[in-house]
Amino acid sequence: MKLAFVIYDGLTTLDFAGMFDPLTRLKTMGFVGNLEYDVCALNSLVLSFENLQLIPTKVGGSLEGYDYIIIPGGNGIAEQIKDDAFLSWMKTANPEATMAAVCGGVIILGVLGLLAGKKATTHPAMLGYLNNFTPYVVEDRIVDEGNIITARGVTSAIDLGLYLCERIAGKEAREHIQKQMDYLNYDCK
Amino acid sequence: MKLAFVIYDGLTTLDFAGMFDPLTRLKTMGFVGNLEYDVCALNSLVLSFENLQLIPTKVGGSLEGYDYIIIPGGNGIAEQIKDDAFLSWMKTANPEATMAAVCGGVIILGVLGLLAGKKATTHPAMLGYLNNFTPYVVEDRIVDEGNIITARGVTSAIDLGLYLCERIAGKEAREHIQKQMDYLNYDCK
Numbered sequence: 001m002k003l004a005f006v007i008y009d010g011l012t013t014l015d016f017a018g019m020f021d022p023l024t025r026l027k028t029m030g031f032v033g034n035l036e037y038d039v040c041a042l043n044s045l046v047l048s049f050e051n052l053q054l055i056p057t058k059v060g061g062s063l064e065g066y067d068y069i070i071i072p073g074g075n076g077i078a079e080q081i082k083d084d085a086f087l088s089w090m091k092t093a094n095p096e097a098t099m100a101a102v103c104g105g106v107i108i109l110g111v112l113g114l115l116a117g118k119k120a121t122t123h124p125a126m127l128g129y130l131n132n133f134t135p136y137v138v139e140d141r142i143v144d145e146g147n148i149i150t151a152r153g154v155t156s157a158i159d160l161g162l163y164l165c166e167r168i169a170g171k172e173a174r175e176h177i178q179k180q181m182d183y184l185n186y187d188c189k
Numbered sequence: 190m191k192l193a194f195v196i197y198d199g200l201t202t203l204d205f206a207g208m209f210d211p212l213t214r215l216k217t218m219g220f221v222g223n224l225e226y227d228v229c230a231l232n233s234l235v236l237s238f239e240n241l242q243l244i245p246t247k248v249g250g251s252l253e254g255y256d257y258i259i260i261p262g263g264n265g266i267a268e269q270i271k272d273d274a275f276l277s278w279m280k281t282a283n284p285e286a287t288m289a290a291v292c293g294g295v296i297i298l299g300v301l302g303l304l305a306g307k308k309a310t311t312h313p314a315m316l317g318y319l320n321n322f323t324p325y326v327v328e329d330r331i332v333d334e335g336n337i338i339t340a341r342g343v344t345s346a347i348d349l350g351l352y353l354c355e356r357i358a359g360k361e362a363r364e365h366i367q368k369q370m371d372y373l374n375y376d377c378k
Contacts, residue, residue: 014347014370017206021343024239039241050213052228053244103371123371153371154210158203158344181203182292182312182342 001168003037004066004093006105007056008086010076013048015102018157019070022165022177029180031165031173038066042089049074062092068164069093072157073103073123081111102151102160106130109148118145123153158183190357192226193255193282195294196245197275199265202237204291207346208259211354211366218369220354220362227255231278238263251281257353258282261346262292262312270300291340291349295319298337307334312342347372 005020027035040063041056048054063069080086090112101109106122109115110133119136121143130137142163143150151160166174194209216224230245237243252258269275279301290298295311298304299322308325310332319326331352332339340349355363
């Protein structure tokens with residue numbers, strides 16, 4: 001089980017951390033012994049929207065070997081969706097991999113053509129824009145279309161992370177992780 | 190208004206990001222024009238518990254000039270509370286600054302002697318340990334003792350961040366930020 005957490009200039013740190021925390025607990029809390037994960041970027045240094053520099057654990061290369069590609073949002077998507085190098089890199093993902101995106105990260109999936117014919121959601125402020133990529137825009141917290149999973153704004157990253165924990169390791173693992181995160185209000189619907 | 194976000198090896202990234210996101214929105218969303226913030230560490234490179242490297246915007250020096258010192262938790266506190274250099278650095282904070290800590294970060298406040306006679310909370314798994322520093326341990330999500338504010342586990346960082354947004358910029362600003370974060374369940378009680 002290999003997870004790629006994609007980061008890029010202008011990402012919202014909490015979009016990333018909200019998914020990173022529960023999913024890495026699958027490993028650190030012992031639920032999925034063979035879990036591996038990388039924080040992946042095209043550049044060796046990534047500057048978040050809030051001006052924090054992050055150092056990816058894997059720079060460039062192919063995303064082919066990952067089971068999950070996990071994509072945060074952030075104002076930086078405006079640049080990323082015009083960046084051929086970034087889009088080409090995203091396309092190296094295995095077609096069978098699950099693409100999980102939150103907030104503006106969902107727009108990246110749209111530009112990649114991965115939302116065609118699929119239900120999807122994003123940050124409430126971008127639901128209209130999402131209509132450019134699919135007519136099936138919904139306001140649910142999480143929308144699961146099999147190997148395309150989308151979530152709403154910023155903090156829904158936590159819900160999406162927990163949702164994926166349950167999908168990967170079952171309800172009991174998710175409940176333990178949720179408790180350890182002291183997350184009281186989880187309800188992904 | 191100057192905020193110091195303290196980071197250290199072994200921090201939980203979400204503890205940090207949960208406070209960093211709403212509080213930096215005070216600036217990026219235009220509510221507090223003169224807000225300044227640094228991500229502060231004693232080392233030039235910080236390795237999170239989950240193995241992500243972060244680059245602080247300010248390395249070492251005094252914390253004297255900050256109005257708020259914001260402290261995440263994480264397994265790394267076991268080392269930090271034995272580290273004289275770290276503890277001495279924390280003591281450079283202005284005595285009138287507000288110290289706001291979440292999860293294991295609250296233990297750092299305890300070791301610094303700042304919880305004596307004060308109500309405090311921390312991660313549910315550490316409430317017993319917190320009794321070493323104050324008899325007034327409570328299970329509330331957020332405990333406000335004026336210039337010492339504590340919060341429970343991991344995701345309560347978001348609640349604490351929003352709580353501080355309201356304290357700094359008022360209820361309306363907090364509500365806008367909360368909406369932008371798509372955070373539906375905020376209830377700091």
